[in-house]
Amino acid sequence: MPAAPDERPDPDSLLAQIRQEEEAQSRGRLRIYFGASAGVGKTFAMLQAARHLREQGRAPLVGVVETHGRSDTAALLDGLPRLPMRQVPYRDRTLPEFDLDGALAQLRDQPDALILVDELAHSNVAGSRHPKRWQDVEELLANGISVYTTVNVQHLESLNDVVGGITGVRVQETLPDTFFDRADEVVLVDTPADELLARLKAGKVYQGAQAERAGQHFFRKGNLMALRELALRRTADRVEDDVQAWRSNERIAAVWKTEAAVLCAIGPGGEAESIVRSAAQLAQQLAVSWHAVYVETPALHRLPDARRERILRVVRLAQDLGATTAVLSAQDPASALAEYAREHNLSKLLMGRGAQSPRRWGSRDLAAHLGRAAPELDLIQVGASATQRETDDEPGPSFGDAPRRYVWATLSCLAVALACWPLSHRIATDNIVMLFLLGVVAVAMRWGRGPAVLASFLSVGLFDFLFVAPRLSLAVSDVQYVITFVVMLAVGLITGQLTAGLRYEAQVSSEREARARGLFELTRELAGALQIEQVVATAELQLSQQFGGRALLFVLDDDDRLRPSPAQPALPPDDQPDAGTARWALDHEQAAGLGTDTLPGSQWFYLPLRAPMRSRGVLALRPGEPGTLMLLERRAQLETAARITGQALERVHYVEVAQQALLQIESERLRNSLLSALSHDLRTPLAALQGLAETLARRELDSAAAETARAIEQQSLRINAMVHNLLDMARLQSGALKLNRQWQPVDEVIGSSLQLMGSALTRHRVVLDVPATLPLVELDAVLIERVLANLLENAAKYTPPGSEIRVIARAHGDAGGGDAGKGEMRLSVEDNGPGLPAGREEALFEKFARGHSESHLPGVGLGLAICRAIMQAHGGRIWAERARPEGGARFSLALPLGEPPALPAFEEDREPNP
Numbered sequence: 001m002p003a004a005p006d007e008r009p010d011p012d013s014l015l016a017q018i019r020q021e022e023e024a025q026s027r028g029r030l031r032i033y034f035g036a037s038a039g040v041g042k043t044f045a046m047l048q049a050a051r052h053l054r055e056q057g058r059a060p061l062v063g064v065v066e067t068h069g070r071s072d073t074a075a076l077l078d079g080l081p082r083l084p085m086r087q088v089p090y091r092d093r094t095l096p097e098f099d100l101d102g103a104l105a106q107l108r109d110q111p112d113a114l115i116l117v118d119e120l121a122h123s124n125v126a127g128s129r130h131p132k133r134w135q136d137v138e139e140l141l142a143n144g145i146s147v148y149t150t151v152n153v154q155h156l157e158s159l160n161d162v163v164g165g166i167t168g169v170r171v172q173e174t175l176p177d178t179f180f181d182r183a184d185e186v187v188l189v190d191t192p193a194d195e196l197l198a199r200l201k202a203g204k205v206y207q208g209a210q211a212e213r214a215g216q217h218f219f220r221k222g223n224l225m226a227l228r229e230l231a232l233r234r235t236a237d238r239v240e241d242d243v244q245a246w247r248s249n250e251r252i253a254a255v256w257k258t259e260a261a262v263l264c265a266i267g268p269g270g271e272a273e274s275i276v277r278s279a280a281q282l283a284q285q286l287a288v289s290w291h292a293v294y295v296e297t298p299a300l301h302r303l304p305d306a307r308r309e310r311i312l313r314v315v316r317l318a319q320d321l322g323a324t325t326a327v328l329s330a331q332d333p334a335s336a337l338a339e340y341a342r343e344h345n346l347s348k349l350l351m352g353r354g355a356q357s358p359r360r361w362g363s364r365d366l367a368a369h370l371g372r373a374a375p376e377l378d379l380i381q382v383g384a385s386a387t388q389r390e391t392d393d394e395p396g397p398s399f400g401d402a403p404r405r406y407v408w409a410t411l412s413c414l415a416v417a418l419a420c421w422p423l424s425h426r427i428a429t430d431n432i433v434m435l436f437l438l439g440v441v442a443v444a445m446r447w448g449r450g451p452a453v454l455a456s457f458l459s460v461g462l463f464d465f466l467f468v469a470p471r472l473s474l475a476v477s478d479v480q481y482v483i484t485f486v487v488m489l490a491v492g493l494i495t496g497q498l499t500a501g502l503r504y505e506a507q508v509s510s511e512r513e514a515r516a517r518g519l520f521e522l523t524r525e526l527a528g529a530l531q532i533e534q535v536v537a538t539a540e541l542q543l544s545q546q547f548g549g550r551a552l553l554f555v556l557d558d559d560d561r562l563r564p565s566p567a568q569p570a571l572p573p574d575d576q577p578d579a580g581t582a583r584w585a586l587d588h589e590q591a592a593g594l595g596t597d598t599l600p601g602s603q604w605f606y607l608p609l610r611a612p613m614r615s616r617g618v619l620a621l622r623p624g625e626p627g628t629l630m631l632l633e634r635r636a637q638l639e640t641a642a643r644i645t646g647q648a649l650e651r652v653h654y655v656e657v658a659q660q661a662l663l664q665i666e667s668e669r670l671r672n673s674l675l676s677a678l679s680h681d682l683r684t685p686l687a688a689l690q691g692l693a694e695t696l697a698r699r700e701l702d703s704a705a706a707e708t709a710r711a712i713e714q715q716s717l718r719i720n721a722m723v724h725n726l727l728d729m730a731r732l733q734s735g736a737l738k739l740n741r742q743w744q745p746v747d748e749v750i751g752s753s754l755q756l757m758g759s760a761l762t763r764h765r766v767v768l769d770v771p772a773t774l775p776l777v778e779l780d781a782v783l784i785e786r787v788l789a790n791l792l793e794n795a796a797k798y799t800p801p802g803s804e805i806r807v808i809a810r811a812h813g814d815a816g817g818g819d820a821g822k823g824e825m826r827l828s829v830e831d832n833g834p835g836l837p838a839g840r841e842e843a844l845f846e847k848f849a850r851g852h853s854e855s856h857l858p859g860v861g862l863g864l865a866i867c868r869a870i871m872q873a874h875g876g877r878i879w880a881e882r883a884r885p886e887g888g889a890r891f892s893l894a895l896p897l898g899e900p901p902a903l904p905a906f907e908e909d910r911e912p913n914p
Helices: 011-026 042-055 071-075 100-107 133-142 157-167 177-181 193-201 208-216 221-250 272-286 305-320 333-344 364-373 386-391 402-423 429-447 449-467 480-527 532-547 579-588 626-630 632-698 703-734 746-761 781-797 863-873
Strands: 030-035 061-064 086-090 093-097 114-117 146-152 185-188 262-266 290-296 324-329 348-352 378-382 550-556 605-608 617-622 742-744 765-769 777-779 804-812 824-831 877-884 887-896
Touching (some): 030 042, 042 071, 042 146, 133 146, 185 221, 305 324, 324 480, 333 364, 429 449, 480 632, 532 617, 550 579, 579 617, 605 632, 626 632, 746 781, 746 824, 781 824, 863 877
Parallel strands (some): 030 185, 061 114, 262 290, 348 378
Antiparallel strands (some): 605 617, 742 777
16 A cells, blocks of 8 residues: 555655765774773774684784783784784884774775774874874775774763763863764673772783772772763663664654653643653653653634743743753644654653643543553653642633624625525525535634634524525425535534634744744855854844844954944934843853843843854844744744854854964965075075174274274174074974983083073173072973073063073972973073063064064064974973063973983992901
8 A cells, every 4th residue: 555645755865865875885884892991891892803703704904902911802813914003203202003004005995894993082193194093994984994993981072071070080082972973883891890990900901000000090989880871871872863763764653662751741731830840850860851842732822922921931941951842833732742752752741630621731631632642652640739720720712803703704604695695596505505615614714713613503504594495494394405404514614624724734834934934044144144244234134024123233352242233323222232131141141131030121132142162142132022032933933043143153253263374374384485595595695794794803904994894793693693593493393403302400501501692691690590409301402502592682682781680490390209291390581671561471472573662672583482492392381471560571481300211320339448
């Protein structure tokens, strides 16, 4: 039997599914062995699966597997083909890394190629093609190569902060959840906490001192139990998504009770808030997700504004309590609720008990109807308190102009009768019946279901009274007309009901289409905006037209302040939105103003413009009709429009950031090219000029000529120093500079830098504060001397003669005793000059950056930039700050402290025999 029209699959969804299947066939498959922590057996399980495949004739390639010294894990590698590791030079060492190019060359053309890549969240050594190993795996999958890999729960990006809060250890290597969710298979490898601790003590997780430290910090029983729960929940979420996808693809309508998810039915009665709170409590007790749904029928569509506002508050309450909310329009609430529960696989439905009216939400009739429509659902009825029952006795649907509509229905039937009366002798009575039925349909379309019922009865009565013999009487001479009356009444009632229902559905569809069209137009107009001003003007115009009022936007500027709309001054002073309320809405990420809990008496409604990264401003709306925002659909439309606008503002912001970054990169490239060209082209003429100046200075000249020769020599030396700075900067940026690290005492490096300065410090008093007990530091002495010399030269240049320059050295943190690399050596150069320009401490380290009062001083502004580049090459840092509140500058540099190599042991000298 062919499928019913409403059960036919959507062609677009079928095409999308076919495309996904074709893409999946061209990509490799990804299997992730997922665990709570290290040591649960992920690598062991992966290797066992690989050996099982080898026994079946399919030998996977071992790309990279970390055994961490575990003999049982290493034994599983025997007999499996291995890919040699790629050796990557890093600083003074060579580190092994996964050879992506080798794997592609060996496996790209093989059918059913499979490779094992351990530790998916691993960070590759600098210089690799991809910074992360998961990106290597992505390239393998794109080339049709299947991958088995492993990952721990603490490496998932979304759980990184959660795990850090539990264990006190922040994991730096993370994996995007989107990549994890794209895996074809996720295999959970689970080990209880006690068993894992026993494995740790037995040396099967870490070896030696590393195992002892792990047991004292990360591997505590409470941490392991919490991580195990996170891994189980994350795997359950993944499996639930797979189940939902399978149900959707197989078009399975029945609810599968795989999860005790809760559906809350929100009705118009006073017990709605109690039902929502009960559903939230039940979902919290069961630790499951929950949904809250309000089904609006034609009768509920005519509720008074006060009742609809109360329903809106209940829906917001459900959102605040963590529910996924939805507002559905349907003739039959039971069918709509059953369909929603099946679509989202919700097994428990909470509803009100309410026994006031058999046609009300929460009545026993609705429960019975749900029981028949969805027998697989667990129905839970929540009782109402006495206060709620009193509240529930409010007036029902507001019929407003109901008397007028019934009067019009009566007049319409009379008009049809009067129109047929002159034609009664010329047309048959069955045609007159058709005309009366046409009138019933017209009444149903124009005035709804109730007037259509009245028109059906009036049409039968008027037809009998005016057109059936004996006329002008309700008596019937021919019994056959009784059948005509019954059929006419039945057809009128059915036609009227169907027409009224279609009228309601058409009205709902028209309103929905108008809202969708408004959002489409807003999105289309904002897509072409390239400036913030264009986004603001477009959004204000579109939202003002859609909501029949006035819309204004407050946008964040570069200083994180709300900038009012350019159109705001055109409004009267008493009618302008309040900037303070807009700031409150932005800071609290909540709506404020009209119809909210914050300043509800305001004429303006304030809504944050949320975007993926952060809120970009606030929308202030003064609707033409205050009740507009009380409609659930219109409120949802406004929130969606605000989010679209926020995304457009963020897009424009990052377009500007990208343009500025591109401009800076291009400027940097041109500047570096100029540096390299000038420095090389100036060296030869400078050397000749310096030689000629020295020759002139040695000859016997008069005083004026000798002074000129000395001036030429000094200026050539200064220009030569500038050229050397240009060359050094070009070498540092090209990466051609190689460090000659050696363990050096700091006091010798400081002394060498003072000697390098020569007579430049003769007019200043230099004070050294360098303790004799400082540890050795591994550094390039020549380059660090250059850094200190630049700092001393700056101090002498920008301080008056006779002032004091202090050189301070201190060891901070662990100075070599304990774990290496936890401390740092800090060297500071202080002066008592005018100080640093306020707010430009970081800008001083940029290339060619100089202070506002430096134009009379020689230099090109490269000294501090070279200092920072040298410090970065050492893995250190350099910064500037005010030495004292009244003035003075302090430039400090910090070098990491390590553990110096042990000195060779010598036997003590023996005392001579007497």
